[in-house]
Amino acid sequence: GQQLNQSPQSMFIQEGEDVSMNCTSSSIFNTWLWYKQDPGEGPVLLIALYKAGELTSNGRLTAQFGITRKDSFLNISASIPSDVGIYFCAGQYGGATNKLIFGTGTLLAVQP
Amino acid sequence: DAGITQSPRHKVTETGTPVTLRCHQTENHRYMYWYRQDPGHGLRLIHYSYGVKDTDKGEVSDGYSVSRSKTEDFLLTLESATSSQTSVYFCAISAGGYQPQHFGDGTRLSIL
Numbered sequence: 001g002q003q004l005n006q007s008p009q010s011m012f013i014q015e016g017e018d019v020s021m022n023c024t025s026s027s028i029f030n031t032w033l034w035y036k037q038d039p040g041e042g043p044v045l046l047i048a049l050y051k052a053g054e055l056t057s058n059g060r061l062t063a064q065f066g067i068t069r070k071d072s073f074l075n076i077s078a079s080i081p082s083d084v085g086i087y088f089c090a091g092q093y094g095g096a097t098n099k100l101i102f103g104t105g106t107l108l109a110v111q112p
Numbered sequence: 113d114a115g116i117t118q119s120p121r122h123k124v125t126e127t128g129t130p131v132t133l134r135c136h137q138t139e140n141h142r143y144m145y146w147y148r149q150d151p152g153h154g155l156r157l158i159h160y161s162y163g164v165k166d167t168d169k170g171e172v173s174d175g176y177s178v179s180r181s182k183t184e185d186f187l188l189t190l191e192s193a194t195s196s197q198t199s200v201y202f203c204a205i206s207a208g209g210y211q212p213q214h215f216g217d218g219t220r221l222s223i224l
Contacts, residue, residue, distance in 0.1 A: 003154055033212050042116075042202050042215035043155070050210060088154070090213075097162065098143055098206050099170075100213055102155045 006089055006103030013079055014111050021106045022073040023089035031092035032065050032072040033100070038085045046087075047074070079110050115139045116216035118203050124222045131190040133219050135203030137183075143206040144186040145213060146170075146178060148199040155202065161186055162208075193223045 006023045013019060023032070031050055035043035047058050049065035049072060056063055062075045072089055089103040115138035125131055135144060145160040147170075157170030159178040167178050175197060177189045190197055200220050204213040 031210050031212070035215075040217075042204075042217045045212050045214060048212045092210065092212070097160065097168070098208055098211070098213070099145075099157060099160065100155075104154050 004089055004091055004101055004103040006106055008106060009104070010107040010109070012109045012111070015079060015081060017079050019076040019079055019083070019108060020073060021087060021089075022071060023091075023103045024071045025091055025101070026070070027091065027093075027101070028069040029091035029093060029101075030069075032063070033090040033092060034061075034063050034072070034074045035088045035090060036085050037088065037105075043088055076108075079108075081110050081112050084108060084110050116203060116205055116214065118201075118216040118219050120219060121217070122220045124224065125193055126224055127194060128192050131193050131221065131223075133188045133201055133203075133221070135186045135188070135205075135216060137186075137205045139205060139207075140183060141205040141207045142183075143208050143213075144180065145204040145206070146176075146186065146188045147202045147204065148172065148197075149202060149218070150199050158188065158201075195223050197221065198223045 004023050004025045034046045037043045047063040052069050054065040060077045087106045090100040117136045119134045146158040147155045156172045161167045161180040179187045200218045202218045203216040206213045
């Protein structure tokens, strides 16, 4: 099945560092979503992007919807230990089914 | 929290037995989805529902069936469980349009 290309696969950083991850697709999406998943839990929505070029922030998180509508990135500034987890991008076609295509995930580890 | 309850949270069963997983929502959302999450494959859509008694297949639907007799409940059934269906199963809901999906906390299913 289709998956989005998400990079990097994993990151091991020091507390306080900034983090950047991105997602690319061969398909155009109407919506880009970023989720975070903690161990033993379901993905939690962080940011939703609805327009090409849109830049949206949620606290220390900033995400952008690429101009081509085929990519998106997520930045985390001044990382803290609770940022640890797996981050997933997802593209949404919208329409009648609202189905999502997920990225492969980025594992983030933050060392205090 | 998005008002999604998955049950059971954990289950161990034997090959060949039937298994039913339940997703219950309190948001009155039209769309409901079942995913499985496996290492190296990310989240993959099994089946989804766009209304009561309206369901359709996702990308990995073989061996699974679903039913939705009420807006709030979406059931996933493995008619005869196989070891390849050992996975973590997530339910998600969406109001439709371009609204994002929100996920439950998952069911960890082990088939021996």
